Amino acid sequence: MNILLLSMPDSFEHMPSIVIRMPNGALSSLAGNVDGHHRVAVADLILCQRRVRETVTRLVQELDPQVVGLSVMTFQRRTAERIIHLIRRLKPDAKIVVGGYDPSLASEAYLAMPIDFIVRGEGEVTFRELTRALEGHGDMHFISGLSHRHEGRWIHNQLRAPSLLESEEIRLPNRSARVLEGYTMLGRQVDVIETSRGCTYDCSFCSIIEMRGRNFHTYSFDRVIADIRDAKEHGARTLFLVDDNITLNVRRFEALCNAIIEAGLHTLDYFLQGMTSAIANHGEQLAPLMKRAGFRYVFLGIENILESDLKLLQASAKNTARVNGHSTGNATLQAIEYLHRNGIYVVGGLIVGSPNDTVESIEANLAFARKYVDWPYIQHPTPYPRTPMTDDFRRRGLIEHERFEEYDGTTSVVHNENMSADEIEYLRWKAERGMKTRHLPSVFLHDPWFVARNAMKMAAHTYRGSTLRTVLGLENDRQAFARYKQIRGKEREYV
Ligand code: B12
Ligand code: SF4
Numbered sequence: 464m465n466i467l468l469l470s471m472p473d474s475f476e477h478m479p480s481i482v483i484r485m486p487n488g489a490l491s492s493l494a495g496n497v498d499g500h501h502r503v504a505v506a507d508l509i510l511c512q513r514r515v516r517e518t519v520t521r522l523v524q525e526l527d528p529q530v531v532g533l534s535v536m537t538f539q540r541r542t543a544e545r546i547i548h549l550i551r552r553l554k555p556d557a558k559i560v561v562g563g564y565d566p567s568l569a570s571e572a573y574l575a576m577p578i579d580f581i582v583r584g585e586g587e588v589t590f591r592e593l594t595r596a597l598e599g600h601g602d603m604h605f606i607s608g609l610s611h612r613h614e615g616r617w618i619h620n621q622l623r624a625p626s627l628l629e630s631e632e633i634r635l636p637n638r639s640a641r642v643l644e645g646y647t648m649l650g651r652q653v654d655v656i657e658t659s660r661g662c663t664y665d666c667s668f669c670s671i672i673e674m675r676g677r678n679f680h681t682y683s684f685d686r687v688i689a690d691i692r693d694a695k696e697h698g699a700r701t702l703f704l705v706d707d708n709i710t711l712n713v714r715r716f717e718a719l720c721n722a723i724i725e726a727g728l729h730t731l732d733y734f735l736q737g738m739t740s741a742i743a744n745h746g747e748q749l750a751p752l753m754k755r756a757g758f759r760y761v762f763l764g765i766e767n768i769l770e771s772d773l774k775l776l777q778a779s780a781k782n783t784a785r786v787n788g789h790s791t792g793n794a795t796l797q798a799i800e801y802l803h804r805n806g807i808y809v810v811g812g813l814i815v816g817s818p819n820d821t822v823e824s825i826e827a828n829l830a831f832a833r834k835y836v837d838w839p840y841i842q843h844p845t846p847y848p849r850t851p852m853t854d855d856f857r858r859r860g861l862i863e864h865e866r867f868e869e870y871d872g873t874t875s876v877v878h879n880e881n882m883s884a885d886e887i888e889y890l891r892w893k894a895e896r897g898m899k900t901r902h903l904p905s906v907f908l909h910d911p912w913f914v915a916r917n918a919m920k921m922a923a924h925t926y927r928g929s930t931l932r933t934v935l936g937l938e939n940d941r942q943a944f945a946r947y948k949q950i951r952g953k954e955r956e957y958v
Contacts, residue, residue, distance in 0.1 A: 650913025746801025
Protein backbone atom coordinates (compact mmCIF):
# COMPACT_ATOMS: atom_id res chain seq x y z
CA MET A 464 0.00 0.00 0.00
CA ASN A 465 1.02 3.63 -0.36
CA ILE A 466 1.07 5.29 3.05
CA LEU A 467 1.38 9.02 3.69
CA LEU A 468 2.28 10.14 7.24
CA LEU A 469 1.88 13.79 8.20
CA SER A 470 2.87 15.85 11.23
CA MET A 471 1.10 19.16 11.78
CA PRO A 472 2.55 22.55 10.79
CA ASP A 473 1.60 24.36 14.01
CA SER A 474 4.51 25.68 16.03
CA PHE A 475 4.51 27.71 19.20
CA GLU A 476 6.28 30.86 20.33
CA HIS A 477 9.52 29.23 21.52
CA MET A 478 9.94 27.20 18.31
CA PRO A 479 9.92 29.82 15.54
CA SER A 480 10.22 27.97 12.26
CA ILE A 481 12.96 30.36 11.07
CA VAL A 482 15.34 28.76 13.55
CA ILE A 483 13.87 25.40 14.57
CA ARG A 484 12.23 22.90 12.27
CA MET A 485 12.56 19.43 13.78
CA PRO A 486 11.31 16.15 12.37
CA ASN A 487 8.55 14.38 14.25
CA GLY A 488 10.17 11.27 15.75
CA ALA A 489 6.93 9.30 15.84
CA LEU A 490 6.43 9.29 12.08
CA SER A 491 9.86 8.00 11.04
CA SER A 492 9.52 5.34 13.74
CA LEU A 493 6.13 4.29 12.35
CA ALA A 494 7.65 4.26 8.84
CA GLY A 495 10.43 1.97 10.02
CA ASN A 496 8.00 -0.47 11.58
CA VAL A 497 5.49 -1.26 8.86
CA ASP A 498 6.15 -4.28 6.64
CA GLY A 499 8.81 -3.70 4.01
CA HIS A 500 6.60 -3.95 0.92
CA HIS A 501 4.71 -0.71 1.69
CA ARG A 502 5.70 2.56 0.08
CA VAL A 503 5.78 5.09 2.94
CA ALA A 504 6.20 8.85 2.69
CA VAL A 505 6.70 11.06 5.76
CA ALA A 506 5.96 14.78 5.48
CA ASP A 507 6.60 17.14 8.39
CA LEU A 508 4.37 20.06 7.55
CA ILE A 509 6.43 22.39 9.74
CA LEU A 510 8.72 22.50 6.69
CA CYS A 511 6.05 24.21 4.59
CA GLN A 512 4.13 26.17 7.20
CA ARG A 513 2.82 28.75 4.73
CA ARG A 514 2.07 26.29 1.91
CA VAL A 515 0.23 23.54 3.76
CA ARG A 516 -2.79 23.22 1.47
CA GLU A 517 -0.67 23.15 -1.71
CA THR A 518 1.81 20.66 -0.25
CA VAL A 519 -0.81 18.22 1.05
CA THR A 520 -2.66 18.43 -2.27
CA ARG A 521 0.52 17.74 -4.24
CA LEU A 522 1.55 14.84 -2.00
CA VAL A 523 -1.86 13.18 -2.19
CA GLN A 524 -1.91 13.57 -5.98
CA GLU A 525 1.65 12.30 -6.45
CA LEU A 526 1.61 9.45 -3.93
CA ASP A 527 -2.00 8.34 -4.28
CA PRO A 528 -2.03 6.97 -0.69
CA GLN A 529 -4.44 4.26 0.41
CA VAL A 530 -3.66 5.20 4.03
CA VAL A 531 -2.98 8.66 5.45
CA GLY A 532 -1.81 9.01 9.07
CA LEU A 533 -1.73 12.25 11.09
CA SER A 534 0.23 12.88 14.29
CA VAL A 535 -1.53 15.45 16.46
CA MET A 536 -0.93 17.42 19.67
CA THR A 537 -3.87 19.19 21.31
CA PHE A 538 -2.98 22.66 20.06
CA GLN A 539 -2.84 21.22 16.54
CA ARG A 540 -6.32 19.65 16.65
CA ARG A 541 -8.08 22.36 14.64
CA THR A 542 -5.41 22.27 11.92
CA ALA A 543 -5.59 18.47 11.86
CA GLU A 544 -9.35 18.60 11.36
CA ARG A 545 -8.97 20.99 8.43
CA ILE A 546 -6.32 18.74 6.85
CA ILE A 547 -8.54 15.69 7.35
CA HIS A 548 -11.36 17.42 5.44
CA LEU A 549 -8.92 18.39 2.70
CA ILE A 550 -7.69 14.80 2.32
CA ARG A 551 -11.27 13.49 2.27
CA ARG A 552 -12.08 15.83 -0.60
CA LEU A 553 -8.89 14.93 -2.49
CA LYS A 554 -9.17 11.18 -2.02
CA PRO A 555 -12.55 10.09 -0.61
CA ASP A 556 -11.60 6.40 -0.28
CA ALA A 557 -8.29 6.88 1.61
CA LYS A 558 -8.25 5.36 5.09
CA ILE A 559 -7.44 8.17 7.54
CA VAL A 560 -5.71 7.31 10.82
CA VAL A 561 -4.93 9.72 13.67
CA GLY A 562 -2.43 9.12 16.47
CA GLY A 563 -0.29 10.91 19.05
CA TYR A 564 -1.06 12.61 22.35
CA ASP A 565 -4.32 14.33 21.45
CA PRO A 566 -6.11 11.46 19.68
CA SER A 567 -4.92 9.12 22.45
CA LEU A 568 -6.05 11.24 25.37
CA ALA A 569 -9.03 13.03 23.83
CA SER A 570 -10.29 10.33 21.42
CA GLU A 571 -13.86 11.58 21.82
CA ALA A 572 -12.94 14.82 20.01
CA TYR A 573 -12.19 12.84 16.85
CA LEU A 574 -15.23 10.59 16.64
CA ALA A 575 -17.30 13.02 14.57
CA MET A 576 -14.44 13.79 12.18
CA PRO A 577 -14.35 11.98 8.82
CA ILE A 578 -11.63 9.55 9.91
CA ASP A 579 -11.47 5.75 9.98
CA PHE A 580 -9.11 4.85 12.81
CA ILE A 581 -7.61 6.20 16.03
CA VAL A 582 -4.38 4.70 17.33
CA ARG A 583 -4.21 5.23 21.10
CA GLY A 584 -0.85 5.13 22.89
CA GLU A 585 2.32 3.78 21.32
CA GLY A 586 1.88 3.37 17.61
CA GLU A 587 4.45 1.13 15.95
CA VAL A 588 2.94 -2.29 16.57
CA THR A 589 -0.68 -1.12 16.41
CA PHE A 590 -0.11 0.61 13.08
CA ARG A 591 1.78 -2.38 11.67
CA GLU A 592 -1.12 -4.67 12.64
CA LEU A 593 -3.63 -2.19 11.22
CA THR A 594 -1.89 -2.13 7.81
CA ARG A 595 -1.85 -5.94 7.82
CA ALA A 596 -5.57 -6.05 8.65
CA LEU A 597 -6.30 -3.56 5.84
CA GLU A 598 -4.59 -6.01 3.48
CA GLY A 599 -6.79 -8.80 4.75
CA HIS A 600 -4.40 -10.38 7.26
CA GLY A 601 -5.95 -9.99 10.70
CA ASP A 602 -9.08 -8.71 12.37
CA MET A 603 -9.52 -5.09 13.50
CA HIS A 604 -11.29 -6.29 16.65
CA PHE A 605 -8.13 -7.91 17.99
CA ILE A 606 -5.71 -5.02 17.51
CA SER A 607 -4.95 -3.55 20.93
CA GLY A 608 -4.76 0.24 21.05
CA LEU A 609 -7.03 0.66 18.00
CA SER A 610 -10.38 2.45 17.76
CA HIS A 611 -12.35 1.65 14.61
CA ARG A 612 -15.83 1.95 13.15
CA HIS A 613 -18.04 -1.11 13.03
CA GLU A 614 -21.61 -1.08 11.70
CA GLY A 615 -21.84 2.67 12.22
CA ARG A 616 -20.46 2.63 15.79
CA TRP A 617 -17.02 3.30 17.18
CA ILE A 618 -15.35 0.33 18.87
CA HIS A 619 -12.46 1.09 21.24
CA ASN A 620 -10.31 -2.02 21.57
CA GLN A 621 -8.41 -2.64 24.80
CA LEU A 622 -5.27 -0.58 25.45
CA ARG A 623 -1.90 -1.84 24.30
CA ALA A 624 0.79 -2.26 26.95
CA PRO A 625 3.92 -0.14 26.38
CA SER A 626 6.55 -1.93 24.28
CA LEU A 627 9.48 -3.52 26.00
CA LEU A 628 12.11 -1.64 24.06
CA GLU A 629 14.75 -4.02 25.41
CA SER A 630 13.21 -6.81 23.31
CA GLU A 631 14.02 -4.95 20.07
CA GLU A 632 10.36 -5.29 19.08
CA ILE A 633 10.60 -1.78 17.65
CA ARG A 634 12.88 -1.43 14.64
CA LEU A 635 14.96 1.64 13.77
CA PRO A 636 13.24 4.67 12.25
CA ASN A 637 13.09 4.99 8.48
CA ARG A 638 14.47 8.46 7.76
CA SER A 639 14.66 7.79 4.02
CA ALA A 640 10.84 7.94 3.93
CA ARG A 641 10.93 11.72 4.48
CA VAL A 642 9.86 13.60 1.38
CA LEU A 643 10.32 17.25 2.44
CA GLU A 644 13.58 19.04 3.21
CA GLY A 645 14.77 21.86 5.44
CA TYR A 646 15.15 20.48 8.98
CA THR A 647 17.21 22.93 11.00
CA MET A 648 18.27 23.97 14.46
CA LEU A 649 19.94 27.36 14.24
CA GLY A 650 21.25 26.61 10.76
CA ARG A 651 22.49 23.07 11.37
CA GLN A 652 20.56 20.09 10.13
CA VAL A 653 18.75 18.52 13.08
CA ASP A 654 17.27 15.11 13.75
CA VAL A 655 15.64 13.41 16.72
CA ILE A 656 16.60 10.14 18.37
CA GLU A 657 15.21 8.17 21.30
CA THR A 658 17.11 6.14 23.86
CA SER A 659 14.23 5.40 26.26
CA ARG A 660 10.51 5.91 26.78
CA GLY A 661 8.51 6.69 29.88
CA CYS A 662 8.91 8.23 33.30
CA THR A 663 8.06 7.18 36.83
CA TYR A 664 7.31 10.66 38.23
CA ASP A 665 3.82 12.13 38.10
CA CYS A 666 4.02 15.89 37.59
CA SER A 667 0.47 17.19 37.52
CA PHE A 668 0.81 19.06 34.21
CA CYS A 669 2.37 16.22 32.21
CA SER A 670 0.49 13.89 29.88
CA ILE A 671 2.94 11.05 30.03
CA ILE A 672 1.37 9.00 32.84
CA GLU A 673 -2.11 8.91 31.30
CA MET A 674 -0.51 8.14 27.96
CA ARG A 675 1.56 5.13 29.00
CA GLY A 676 1.46 4.58 32.78
CA ARG A 677 4.43 4.94 35.14
CA ASN A 678 7.21 2.90 33.60
CA PHE A 679 10.61 3.34 31.99
CA HIS A 680 11.95 1.23 29.12
CA THR A 681 15.28 1.56 27.41
CA TYR A 682 16.78 0.72 24.02
CA SER A 683 20.15 -1.06 23.97
CA PHE A 684 23.18 1.16 23.41
CA ASP A 685 23.95 -0.76 20.20
CA ARG A 686 20.60 0.31 18.83
CA VAL A 687 21.01 3.90 20.04
CA ILE A 688 24.45 4.18 18.43
CA ALA A 689 23.09 2.70 15.19
CA ASP A 690 20.26 5.26 15.31
CA ILE A 691 22.70 8.16 15.83
CA ARG A 692 24.85 6.92 12.94
CA ASP A 693 21.78 6.67 10.72
CA ALA A 694 20.73 10.24 11.61
CA LYS A 695 24.28 11.42 10.87
CA GLU A 696 24.32 9.60 7.53
CA HIS A 697 21.09 11.39 6.67
CA GLY A 698 22.88 14.70 7.21
CA ALA A 699 22.20 15.59 10.86
CA ARG A 700 24.75 17.66 12.75
CA THR A 701 22.55 18.32 15.77
CA LEU A 702 20.51 15.71 17.59
CA PHE A 703 17.59 16.27 19.92
CA LEU A 704 17.04 13.41 22.37
CA VAL A 705 13.28 13.16 22.73
CA ASP A 706 13.31 10.75 25.71
CA ASP A 707 10.59 11.61 28.20
CA ASN A 708 13.13 11.60 31.03
CA ILE A 709 16.61 10.45 30.03
CA THR A 710 18.05 11.48 33.42
CA LEU A 711 15.77 9.11 35.32
CA ASN A 712 18.56 6.52 35.48
CA VAL A 713 21.73 8.55 35.91
CA ARG A 714 24.12 5.58 35.79
CA ARG A 715 22.65 4.54 32.45
CA PHE A 716 22.88 8.10 31.16
CA GLU A 717 26.56 8.26 32.14
CA ALA A 718 27.17 4.98 30.32
CA LEU A 719 25.35 6.38 27.29
CA CYS A 720 27.65 9.44 27.24
CA ASN A 721 30.63 7.06 27.32
CA ALA A 722 29.16 4.96 24.52
CA ILE A 723 28.73 8.10 22.36
CA ILE A 724 32.35 9.10 23.01
CA GLU A 725 33.68 5.58 22.31
CA ALA A 726 31.74 5.45 19.04
CA GLY A 727 33.34 8.76 18.01
CA LEU A 728 29.91 10.41 17.73
CA HIS A 729 30.68 13.19 20.23
CA THR A 730 31.40 15.54 17.31
CA LEU A 731 27.66 16.10 16.87
CA ASP A 732 25.78 18.65 18.98
CA TYR A 733 23.26 17.12 21.38
CA PHE A 734 20.23 18.63 23.11
CA LEU A 735 18.37 16.88 25.89
CA GLN A 736 15.63 17.45 28.45
CA GLY A 737 16.69 16.67 32.02
CA MET A 738 15.68 16.87 35.66
CA THR A 739 17.40 19.40 37.91
CA SER A 740 17.75 16.85 40.74
CA ALA A 741 19.68 14.36 38.59
CA ILE A 742 22.13 17.00 37.44
CA ALA A 743 22.49 18.67 40.85
CA ASN A 744 23.06 15.36 42.63
CA HIS A 745 25.48 13.88 40.09
CA GLY A 746 26.78 16.96 38.28
CA GLU A 747 30.36 16.78 39.56
CA GLN A 748 31.08 13.77 37.29
CA LEU A 749 28.08 13.94 35.01
CA ALA A 750 28.37 17.49 33.63
CA PRO A 751 32.00 17.19 32.39
CA LEU A 752 31.14 13.83 30.86
CA MET A 753 28.12 15.33 29.09
CA LYS A 754 30.31 18.08 27.72
CA ARG A 755 32.79 15.53 26.34
CA ALA A 756 29.93 13.59 24.74
CA GLY A 757 28.84 16.72 22.83
CA PHE A 758 25.90 17.97 24.89
CA ARG A 759 25.48 21.65 24.13
CA TYR A 760 22.07 22.60 25.50
CA VAL A 761 20.12 21.08 28.37
CA PHE A 762 16.45 21.82 28.72
CA LEU A 763 16.02 21.87 32.49
CA GLY A 764 12.57 21.19 33.88
CA ILE A 765 12.90 23.81 36.63
CA GLU A 766 9.13 24.43 36.56
CA ASN A 767 9.16 26.95 39.43
CA ILE A 768 11.65 28.28 41.94
CA LEU A 769 9.07 28.63 44.71
CA GLU A 770 8.43 25.55 46.82
CA SER A 771 4.68 26.23 47.13
CA ASP A 772 4.29 26.23 43.34
CA LEU A 773 6.43 23.12 42.95
CA LYS A 774 4.11 21.29 45.37
CA LEU A 775 1.12 22.35 43.33
CA LEU A 776 2.76 21.06 40.15
CA GLN A 777 3.66 17.83 41.97
CA ALA A 778 7.23 18.51 40.85
CA SER A 779 9.05 18.83 44.19
CA ALA A 780 10.68 15.40 44.16
CA LYS A 781 12.35 15.83 40.78
CA ASN A 782 13.66 19.25 41.80
CA THR A 783 15.20 18.33 45.14
CA ALA A 784 18.95 18.28 45.79
CA ARG A 785 20.20 15.58 48.16
CA VAL A 786 23.36 14.88 50.13
CA ASN A 787 23.69 11.33 51.52
CA GLY A 788 20.02 10.79 50.81
CA HIS A 789 18.91 13.89 52.77
CA SER A 790 17.11 16.75 51.08
CA THR A 791 19.13 19.98 50.93
CA GLY A 792 16.51 22.06 49.14
CA ASN A 793 15.83 23.13 45.57
CA ALA A 794 18.23 21.60 43.06
CA THR A 795 18.00 24.23 40.35
CA LEU A 796 20.91 26.52 41.18
CA GLN A 797 23.28 23.64 41.78
CA ALA A 798 22.31 22.02 38.48
CA ILE A 799 22.78 25.26 36.56
CA GLU A 800 26.13 25.85 38.24
CA TYR A 801 27.45 22.42 37.14
CA LEU A 802 26.24 22.89 33.58
CA HIS A 803 27.61 26.42 33.23
CA ARG A 804 30.94 25.44 34.75
CA ASN A 805 31.25 22.94 31.91
CA GLY A 806 30.18 25.31 29.15
CA ILE A 807 26.72 23.77 28.62
CA TYR A 808 23.84 26.16 27.99
CA VAL A 809 20.66 26.00 30.04
CA VAL A 810 17.24 26.23 28.45
CA GLY A 811 15.13 27.14 31.47
CA GLY A 812 11.75 25.43 31.53
CA LEU A 813 9.56 27.38 33.96
CA ILE A 814 5.81 27.47 34.50
CA VAL A 815 4.21 30.71 35.66
CA GLY A 816 0.55 31.43 36.35
CA SER A 817 -0.39 28.63 38.73
CA PRO A 818 -3.44 29.13 40.98
CA ASN A 819 -1.50 30.68 43.89
CA ASP A 820 0.72 32.92 41.79
CA THR A 821 0.78 36.66 42.31
CA VAL A 822 2.54 39.41 40.36
CA GLU A 823 5.37 39.12 42.89
CA SER A 824 5.81 35.35 42.61
CA ILE A 825 5.77 35.51 38.81
CA GLU A 826 8.27 38.37 38.85
CA ALA A 827 10.51 36.32 41.18
CA ASN A 828 10.58 33.48 38.64
CA LEU A 829 11.17 35.84 35.73
CA ALA A 830 14.01 37.56 37.61
CA PHE A 831 15.53 34.15 38.27
CA ALA A 832 15.34 33.26 34.58
CA ARG A 833 16.88 36.60 33.64
CA LYS A 834 19.80 35.97 35.95
CA TYR A 835 20.52 32.27 35.49
CA VAL A 836 19.19 30.77 32.30
CA ASP A 837 20.64 31.16 28.82
CA TRP A 838 17.43 30.66 26.90
CA PRO A 839 14.02 31.05 28.54
CA TYR A 840 11.37 28.41 27.84
CA ILE A 841 8.71 29.81 30.10
CA GLN A 842 5.19 28.51 29.82
CA HIS A 843 1.81 28.79 31.50
CA PRO A 844 0.00 25.89 33.11
CA THR A 845 -2.04 24.44 30.25
CA PRO A 846 -4.93 22.03 30.77
CA TYR A 847 -4.02 19.24 28.34
CA PRO A 848 -6.52 16.36 28.19
CA ARG A 849 -6.65 14.02 31.18
CA THR A 850 -3.80 15.45 33.26
CA PRO A 851 -4.41 15.75 37.03
CA MET A 852 -3.91 19.51 36.66
CA THR A 853 -6.73 19.77 34.14
CA ASP A 854 -9.18 18.03 36.49
CA ASP A 855 -8.17 20.36 39.30
CA PHE A 856 -8.47 23.54 37.20
CA ARG A 857 -11.82 22.44 35.82
CA ARG A 858 -13.18 21.82 39.32
CA ARG A 859 -12.01 25.25 40.40
CA GLY A 860 -13.43 27.00 37.33
CA LEU A 861 -10.05 28.43 36.31
CA ILE A 862 -10.08 27.47 32.62
CA GLU A 863 -10.98 30.43 30.40
CA HIS A 864 -12.03 28.65 27.21
CA GLU A 865 -11.66 25.58 25.03
CA ARG A 866 -10.16 27.10 21.90
CA PHE A 867 -7.62 24.29 21.80
CA GLU A 868 -5.48 25.88 19.10
CA GLU A 869 -4.43 28.32 21.84
CA TYR A 870 -3.30 25.51 24.16
CA ASP A 871 0.29 25.92 23.04
CA GLY A 872 1.90 26.58 26.41
CA THR A 873 2.74 30.24 25.89
CA THR A 874 -0.83 31.44 25.53
CA SER A 875 -2.30 31.70 28.98
CA VAL A 876 -5.72 30.03 28.99
CA VAL A 877 -6.03 29.81 32.77
CA HIS A 878 -6.65 32.63 35.22
CA ASN A 879 -6.03 32.41 38.92
CA GLU A 880 -7.35 33.91 42.10
CA ASN A 881 -5.14 36.98 41.77
CA MET A 882 -4.67 37.62 38.08
CA SER A 883 -6.38 37.37 34.72
CA ALA A 884 -5.00 35.00 32.08
CA ASP A 885 -4.03 37.97 29.93
CA GLU A 886 -2.10 39.66 32.74
CA ILE A 887 -0.15 36.45 33.41
CA GLU A 888 0.78 36.12 29.75
CA TYR A 889 1.71 39.79 29.46
CA LEU A 890 4.26 39.53 32.30
CA ARG A 891 5.96 36.53 30.70
CA TRP A 892 5.88 37.94 27.16
CA LYS A 893 7.39 41.24 28.26
CA ALA A 894 10.23 39.68 30.24
CA GLU A 895 11.18 36.95 27.80
CA ARG A 896 11.93 39.07 24.77
CA GLY A 897 15.02 40.68 26.30
CA MET A 898 16.26 37.35 27.64
CA LYS A 899 16.15 35.79 24.17
CA THR A 900 18.07 38.63 22.54
CA ARG A 901 20.84 38.29 25.12
CA HIS A 902 21.71 34.77 23.95
CA LEU A 903 22.34 35.81 20.35
CA PRO A 904 26.12 36.46 20.70
CA SER A 905 26.69 32.87 21.95
CA VAL A 906 24.76 31.54 18.95
CA PHE A 907 26.80 33.82 16.68
CA LEU A 908 30.08 32.32 17.93
CA HIS A 909 28.85 28.81 17.07
CA ASP A 910 27.05 29.57 13.79
CA PRO A 911 28.16 33.00 12.55
CA TRP A 912 26.81 32.66 9.01
CA PHE A 913 23.43 31.54 10.14
CA VAL A 914 23.13 34.46 12.58
CA ALA A 915 24.47 36.98 10.06
CA ARG A 916 21.83 35.89 7.54
CA ASN A 917 18.92 35.58 9.96
CA ALA A 918 19.49 38.00 12.86
CA MET A 919 16.96 40.52 11.54
CA LYS A 920 14.30 37.84 10.99
CA MET A 921 14.92 36.39 14.45
CA ALA A 922 14.65 39.83 16.06
CA ALA A 923 11.49 40.54 14.07
CA HIS A 924 9.99 37.31 15.38
CA THR A 925 11.01 37.93 18.99
CA TYR A 926 9.71 41.51 18.96
CA ARG A 927 6.64 41.00 16.78
CA GLY A 928 3.93 43.39 17.87
CA SER A 929 6.36 46.22 18.61
CA THR A 930 6.72 49.14 16.22
CA LEU A 931 8.94 52.21 16.03
CA ARG A 932 6.38 53.95 18.25
CA THR A 933 6.94 51.29 20.94
CA VAL A 934 10.72 51.63 20.67
CA LEU A 935 10.50 55.43 20.94
CA GLY A 936 8.23 55.15 23.96
CA LEU A 937 5.27 56.79 22.17
CA GLU A 938 3.00 53.92 23.10
CA ASN A 939 3.13 51.51 25.98
CA ASP A 940 3.96 47.81 25.90
CA ARG A 941 0.32 46.85 26.37
CA GLN A 942 -0.47 48.10 22.87
CA ALA A 943 2.42 46.08 21.46
CA PHE A 944 1.19 43.04 23.42
CA ALA A 945 -2.32 43.43 21.96
CA ARG A 946 -0.81 43.54 18.45
CA TYR A 947 1.37 40.50 19.23
CA LYS A 948 -1.76 38.56 20.23
CA GLN A 949 -3.44 39.51 16.95
CA ILE A 950 -0.39 38.43 14.94
CA ARG A 951 -0.26 35.15 16.87
CA GLY A 952 -3.95 34.57 16.11
CA LYS A 953 -3.31 34.99 12.37
CA GLU A 954 -0.23 32.74 12.49
CA ARG A 955 -2.44 29.91 13.69
CA GLU A 956 -4.38 29.81 10.42
CA TYR A 957 -2.19 27.27 8.67
CA VAL A 958 -4.86 25.80 6.41
C1 B12 B 1 10.33 15.68 22.54
C2 B12 B 1 9.12 16.52 22.86
C3 B12 B 1 9.07 17.78 22.30
C4 B12 B 1 10.12 18.30 21.36
C5 B12 B 1 9.66 17.94 19.93
C6 B12 B 1 10.74 17.39 19.06
C7 B12 B 1 10.13 16.75 17.82
N1 B12 B 1 10.03 17.43 16.73
O1 B12 B 1 9.71 15.60 17.87
C8 B12 B 1 10.01 19.81 21.64
C9 B12 B 1 10.85 20.20 22.83
C10 B12 B 1 10.37 20.69 20.48
C11 B12 B 1 8.55 19.90 22.06
C12 B12 B 1 7.82 21.03 21.94
C13 B12 B 1 6.48 21.11 22.32
N2 B12 B 1 5.79 20.18 22.98
CO1 B12 B 1 6.48 18.42 23.36
N3 B12 B 1 7.08 16.77 24.01
C14 B12 B 1 8.10 16.06 23.71
C15 B12 B 1 8.09 14.74 24.51
C16 B12 B 1 9.07 14.86 25.66
C17 B12 B 1 8.41 13.48 23.71
C18 B12 B 1 7.66 13.34 22.40
C19 B12 B 1 8.31 12.30 21.53
O2 B12 B 1 8.92 12.60 20.52
N4 B12 B 1 8.24 11.03 21.92
C20 B12 B 1 8.79 9.91 21.13
C21 B12 B 1 7.79 9.47 20.04
C22 B12 B 1 8.27 8.26 19.27
O3 B12 B 1 6.62 9.14 20.73
P1 B12 B 1 5.22 9.87 20.52
O4 B12 B 1 5.40 11.24 20.00
O5 B12 B 1 4.36 9.68 21.69
O6 B12 B 1 4.59 8.99 19.34
C23 B12 B 1 4.10 7.69 19.57
C24 B12 B 1 2.58 7.67 19.79
O7 B12 B 1 2.07 8.87 20.29
C25 B12 B 1 2.01 7.31 18.47
N5 B12 B 1 1.80 8.30 17.44
C26 B12 B 1 2.20 9.58 17.36
N6 B12 B 1 1.80 10.13 16.21
C27 B12 B 1 1.15 9.18 15.52
C28 B12 B 1 0.55 9.23 14.27
C29 B12 B 1 -0.05 8.07 13.78
C30 B12 B 1 -0.68 8.09 12.44
C31 B12 B 1 -0.07 6.88 14.57
C32 B12 B 1 -0.68 5.66 14.05
C33 B12 B 1 0.53 6.85 15.84
C34 B12 B 1 1.14 8.01 16.29
O8 B12 B 1 3.00 6.41 17.97
C35 B12 B 1 4.29 6.93 18.28
C36 B12 B 1 5.28 5.83 18.37
O9 B12 B 1 4.97 4.94 19.41
C37 B12 B 1 6.59 14.68 24.98
C38 B12 B 1 6.26 13.83 26.14
C39 B12 B 1 6.71 14.28 27.53
N7 B12 B 1 7.11 13.39 28.38
O10 B12 B 1 6.75 15.42 27.83
C40 B12 B 1 6.19 16.17 24.98
C41 B12 B 1 4.76 16.53 24.58
C42 B12 B 1 4.37 15.66 23.39
N8 B12 B 1 4.86 17.93 24.14
C43 B12 B 1 3.81 18.62 24.41
C44 B12 B 1 3.65 19.99 24.11
C45 B12 B 1 2.39 20.64 24.59
C46 B12 B 1 4.60 20.70 23.41
C47 B12 B 1 4.53 22.17 23.07
C48 B12 B 1 3.19 22.66 22.50
C49 B12 B 1 4.78 23.04 24.28
C50 B12 B 1 5.81 22.46 25.18
N9 B12 B 1 5.37 21.80 26.20
O11 B12 B 1 6.98 22.63 24.95
C51 B12 B 1 5.70 22.35 22.06
C52 B12 B 1 5.19 22.45 20.61
C53 B12 B 1 6.22 22.19 19.57
C54 B12 B 1 5.93 22.86 18.29
N10 B12 B 1 5.58 22.12 17.25
O12 B12 B 1 5.99 24.07 18.21
C55 B12 B 1 2.78 17.82 25.17
C56 B12 B 1 1.58 17.42 24.32
C57 B12 B 1 0.30 17.45 25.12
C58 B12 B 1 -0.88 17.37 24.25
N11 B12 B 1 -1.95 16.79 24.77
O13 B12 B 1 -0.90 17.84 23.14
C59 B12 B 1 3.67 16.62 25.70
C60 B12 B 1 2.92 15.33 25.89
C61 B12 B 1 4.28 17.11 27.03
C62 B12 B 1 3.24 17.43 28.08
N12 B12 B 1 3.01 18.69 28.32
O14 B12 B 1 2.63 16.61 28.67
N13 B12 B 1 8.13 18.71 22.53
S1 SF4 C 1 9.60 14.31 35.24
FE1 SF4 C 1 9.19 15.11 33.16
S2 SF4 C 1 8.37 13.38 31.96
FE2 SF4 C 1 8.31 12.80 34.14
S3 SF4 C 1 6.20 13.28 34.78
FE3 SF4 C 1 7.50 15.08 35.28
S4 SF4 C 1 7.39 16.44 33.45
FE4 SF4 C 1 6.59 14.38 32.84
